[in-house]
Amino acid sequence: MKLRSIAANSPVRRAHWQALGLSEEDLLKPKIAVVNSSSELAVCFAHLDGVAKVVKEAIREAGGVPFEVRTTAPSDFITGAAKTGSYILGARDLVTNDIEAQVEAALLDGMVCLTSCDKTPPGHLMAAMRLNIPTLLVIGGYQASGMIDGDHVDIEDLFSGGVREALGGEMKHSVADMTKQAVRGPGVCAGMATANTMHCVVEALGMCMPGSAPVRANSEKMFDFARAAGRRIVGMVEEDLTPRKIMTEGAFRNAAAMVLAVSGSINAIKHLQATATEGGLPVDLYAIWDEMGRKVPTLSAVRPNGAVRIEQFEDAGGARAMLKQLEPVLDLDVLVASGKPMSEDLADAAVGDADIIRPLERPISDGPSIAILKGSLAPESAVVKLGIRDGSRPESFAGTARVFESTQAAMAAISEGKIQKGDVMVLRGQGLKGGPAMGGGASFVLFGIDAAGLAKDVAMVTDGQLSGLCLKGLTVAEVAPEAAAGGPIGKVRDGDRIEIDLDTRRIDLMVPAEELAGRDAVGTDFPVHADGWLGIYREIVQPMSTGAVLVDVKR
Known part of the structure; x- marks a missing residue:
């Protein structure tokens, strides 16, 4: 077991940690950062304190010591208000540097990142590659949305409806009514926009517990995965299973295949390239995208691509089921968070509805998306x-x-x-x-x-x-x-x-x-x-x- 914090266990550090209630025995255990971007500014992050509590309990049960740390929490619809939205992408790299300034500076042994809105998943992945300490991401889940007169209404409808109303276009439902129904709980936008795309990317890269994405926010399933991540991270520290052993070139090809198959957000390309760059991995994601785009058709039609709702995609097996359908074009030798090759990890994966998550031989449309x-x-x-x-x-x-x-x-x-x-x-x-x-x-x-x-x-x-x-x-x-x-x-x-x-x-x-x-x-x-x-x-x-x-x- 490789514990960096033992080497830095100076008397002044011990004094600080003992004052926090840690025992002499605790000081010899793996010390795990629980990276939390909880914020009362945005519903995307509003539930993460509860997730952090569950993760910390699981780390303690597994024989580790958790330390909760906070980072900036960029939400497109909230912190995008000033400077024509410039703070959104700019905050992605603040997340990465914030983690380095706390987790690396304290020489902690591993981290679990509570990942939610668009920019925290790439910020967490970039930090994982930069620090290269055992890391798992916990998917924070997507928000519930509402109904108006039998019609489903979510944030996409509100976004496009607001523009249409401003231009004097005809509206089936008023923006005022849609505003009340579009977001009905915590979590990220309901649809295959950037957040859920990046959550699926995290699974394709092998950086979360298998089956984690997408997931209903605050569901028992989400909390089960949070507990599992808390337990698993201690084992990853003992095994010295670090991000650069998981996020290899093959893993990035798998992630590209995932985004193409779900017709995800184009923002995933630059986020994946940034993640590779942070780890010094010499891959060209733009070239990989062109290559994989000639192999991977569209296999699912989650909104805004089609009429399928994100709940249906999750119930059909989600990202794990999509990886199962993509097996013929994936690099199955890559390691995932379980410590197994992806081939073993997907052995028992099942597709719940092959009309929602289709096989390669029966695509919704030819690629590339x-x-x-x-x-x-x-x-x-x-x-x-x-x-x-x-x-x-x-x-x-x-x-x-x-x-x-x-x-x-x-x-x-x-x-x-x-x-x-x-x-x-x-x-x-x-x-x-x-x-x-x-x-x-x-x-x-x-x-x-x-x-x-x-x-x-x-x-x-x-x-x-x-x-x-x-x-x-x-x-x-x-x-x-x-x-x-x-x-x-x-x-x-x-x-x-x-x-x-x-x-x-x-x-x-x-x-x-x-x-x-x-x-x-x-x-x-x-x-x-x-x-x-x-x-x-x-x-x-x-x-x-x-x-x-x-x-x-x-x-």
């Missing part, structure tokens, strides 16, 4: 979500650029009827430095296009990111290099022709290279003033190729 594009407009990368490829969204587009430097200007153009069939709306200055931290609200523009009835006739291109709830029309996001870094998107002018072709994975600006070279790039005059933390972020954030980490250190 998410594609990586490159071309003269995106020399490094760009991401497009296709979802279920049923012909309802165009897969190629050629049109005339209409350029916007802000969400407000783009929304005004939609509202005033200035966007026409065949236009390609280019929304720039929304990237890692330009946003900063990809703030700017590109998702609102996409919902605005849909609300205006233009989703089939207009394309959108942005260097910003999209909410995991977004699946409207043809939108190419996270164009890299971004405008603020001198990328070609900063040289696009109104009237330029842009061509998008998903078959060839291309996005091109049809302007002669000589003419483009002579144009001045925009993007250095940031629309959002960023000082404090956001100023630091803007200054040091690394490119999308790293997953947008703050320091790209080759460990």
Whole structure:
């Protein structure tokens, strides 16, 4: 058994810990951090104190000593209010650094991270790879949602409904009524948005107890997994089963397969790349995505992809059942948290409903559900979500650029009827430095296009990111290099022709290279003033190729 804290068991540390009630015997036990992002600001995290209590009890029963520590708690719908939402992605890396400053600084032996909303799962995974001490994530679960006159209503309906109402669109239910019903309890957004996508990713990576994701928040099942994680982490410390032994290149391929199969959030790509970067693992997630996208079709249609609710997906077996269906394309030799290879871990996995979680030979639609594009407009990368490829969204587009430097200007153009069939709306200055931290609200523009009835006739291109709830029309996001870094998107002018072709994975600006070279790039005059933390972020954030980490250190 490898106990780092014994080596650092100085008299002053013993004095502090004994004053907390620890005995001399306790000082020889594995010391486990219980990383909690509980917050009264957001319902996503409001229940985690209860989860922490259960985890700590289980750690004690297993022969360890738990120490609960707190980190920042970013919630898209709450802490996204200021600076056009820039604090959301920027807070992901605060979570990672917060953990290092407490867990690593105290030389604790392992950690259990209570993971909930969009940015805590990647923040926890990144910290696990950076610290490389035995780690498990406990899935905090998804929120209950309500009904209006027999219609299911959740946060996706409220988000899109709010935009539609603002643009004067017809509404079946009022925003006021939907606001009362969309969120009926603690946990993350109900749907295959970023949070539940990342929860499924955690399972595919082998970093939680098998069968943990997704799960109803505050259900007995969720608490059972929390107890199991508390017990298991002590064993992982004794076995020295560390994250870099689990999160290998094969594990990242498995995670990519999972996201493609569930048609998850495009945000998972940069979060996985950041996790690999933090561990010094030389993998290119964008290349892996392109490779796996040619193998993995869409096997489930959870909202916003289709009509399936997240509860149905869980009841059909959830992420574990999806891994079972994906077995032929997975790396089954990778280790998971149980200490077994995934092949053994999945031996008794079952699919409860093969219409909700389909086999590879009977997909809902051909892949990829998410594609990586490159071309003269995106020399490094760009991401497009296709979802279920049923012909309802165009897969190629050629049109005339209409350029916007802000969400407000783009929304005004939609509202005033200035966007026409065949236009390609280019929304720039929304990237890692330009946003900063990809703030700017590109998702609102996409919902605005849909609300205006233009989703089939207009394309959108942005260097910003999209909410995991977004699946409207043809939108190419996270164009890299971004405008603020001198990328070609900063040289696009109104009237330029842009061509998008998903078959060839291309996005091109049809302007002669000589003419483009002579144009001045925009993007250095940031629309959002960023000082404090956001100023630091803007200054040091690394490119999308790293997953947008703050320091790209080759460990």
